[in-house]
Amino acid sequence: MEDVNYQIPRGLDRSLFLKLGACDWIAERRHLLITGAAGLGKSWLACALGHKACREKISVLYTRMPRLFADLAIAHGDARYSRLLRSIARAKLLILDDWGPEALTPEQARDLLEIVEDRYDKGSLIITSQVPVDRWHDMIGIPTLPYLAEIMDCLSIASPVERVVFMKGAQTGGTEAGLNAIGYWIAHAPGIILTVWPSLDMVRRNSRTRIEPLIEGTPALRSKIAPARAKDPGNTLSQKEFTGGSLVMTGANSATGLRSLPARYLVMDEVDAFPADADGEGDPVALAVQRTVTFRGRRKILMISTPTDSGVSRIEKAFIESDQRRYFVPCPHCxxxxxxxxxxxxxxxxxxxxxxxxxxxxxxxIEEADKPAMLAAGEWRATAPENKDAAGFHLSALYSPFEAWGEIAVEFLAARRDPLRLKPWTNTKLGEPFEDRDAEALDAASFISRLEGWGETLPEGVLTITAGVDVQNDRLALEIVGWGVGEESWSLQYDEIWGDPSKPDLWATLDAELLRAFEHPRAGRMHVRAACIDSGGHHTQTVYRYAQERAGRSVWAIKGRGGRGIPVWPRRPPRVREKAFTPYIIGVDAAKEIIVARLRGIDPGPGYCHFPLARDLDYFRQLGAERQIRTYRKGVALMEWRKDPAVRNEALDCRVYAFAALQSLVAKGLRLGDEAKRFADMPKREPGETTAPGAVPAKPRVIKSAWMSR
Structure with a gap:
């Protein structure tokens, strides 16, 4: 940065470049384009900014575009593609140097789209090119999306349609349809526009990354809406005023935003991610639609979403109530x-x-190359024309110019045996709600035939070990689980440690169990790397003290929280407070969904659950003590976990906590695939070569602390 020559006549703004050197734009996850003729130092300037970012301890990845596309082409062929994309995505700043002037192939265009999409709200990007930005569209060769035309026509004020429903797969242009509609209304039919995203955080992100670029990149809008200013209440991140109306953006979790004003136009994006209740005032979709009642007869309501679970999906329900249009395309042969x-x-x-x-x-x-011509000749046909209240459109990713059938097939093969992965594949690729045909309670007796014996040493597939502890008034329930590639699991130990949790003797016994060594045929002695202990119900302060003293061993006090959208392990650690200990909040519903789906697996491999010969029927009854049922809250369908009142569920809770402990390690950088490679390089030990004290027990034990003998 210090060596930049501002005297060279190349149009470089000194104050702007120095401002870029502060790296605030990277923290804000913005992007930078550097264009100009050859020899003006574009690459040097990009690298100077990258070097400054490194000095600010920001991770940077530099690559030339031709080399990147060559690496991606090779990765497509040797199954490294996903890993390479993840590696690129990890950099906070990605520098793509020397793009153009050659046009991209369809595969390169898709690769570039994946890389740019991975940057969305996660990192920043610098692109250098000799080609002016107004010619980039031709270089990318982005195909048009002819199927959006009828959707946009329905959103025109010339159309009598008031409600438009778009149930879609990924990469089909749903969000772009909403943005196009907003731009059209501002420019040609101004009025109050209410845009609702799932949360206020998404409002802030989408305002910066979607709405502001739309305005800045469209002269017709730029002339109507002034840039946001700190002291201008009319133009902020959540509101844009223009002649004849305003664009108001709010989150579905904010009842205040949903009842703030009447609106002629309403756009609701990703409605299946909306909360069931907005601040206790009811369904956010119903609240938002109520804002448009004043304009009945000339309002426009657009609902967009990828579906989730069948029967509870909002977009599925809205689509069923519409005329259900589907896109018909002609075969190029017949x-x-x-x-x-x-x-x-x-x-x-x-x-x-x-x-x-x-x-x-x-x-x-029909080859992939035939798709553009088929899309151009396609047409929407209503399959339920008797439903005249809404125009509904369904489109899967099979139609998307950005999704290759081959890539979708590869993802299907990877997901088909794992309900946890099959569900998002069904939602995002087929654009269909997922229906779990195995939603009935688990059959405990069916597990008896699956029991295995693996002796006193760990199964070779075990790569790391975690533990989950459930606290009751008179005992601790403990499960120790080994994890392998693809989160294949082995239940190594399940015990009930009887005693008084308010007494130190019981916790000393637990400590001894968590410190036990397990013998691995390659790695030798292995120990529990992380443990989660429930602090939500019994002896909370005792659990807090125990975990605080053992934080260095990754022993975490946790509290389970149900509800949609809560991750198994939090994305950020809890806030540190001076006088109060804060536990980690784990998403128990998400964990149960994953675990129960995997318990139904019948083929060893990723996600499969192994159990030792010593497990009894009561353990499996506890694992299956809860199941999902459909309930209704204020008229909104929800899936909730309900426990069989006649069966204890400590075994399921322990497995949930052990799984959360695994996710804590993943959050800290553990990659089971990398561990597998490391273990494979280790020589296999001869039987009896090493003996770890406290090796895996052949039979389950009931442990009694010293408290029981008093």
């Missing part, structure tokens, strides 16, 4: 119109990346 269905995607044995589509009429092979 010209028969049809909708694209997953059943039509085929591929040669063992080669999913070569997937094609088989015409349902003539059986002709």
């Amino acid at each position: 010209q028969a119109f049809q909708t694209l269905k997953w059943a039509g995607v085929k591929w040669p044995e063992g080669e999913p990346r070569k997937a094609f589509y088989a015409c349902e009429v003539c059986g002709g092979v």
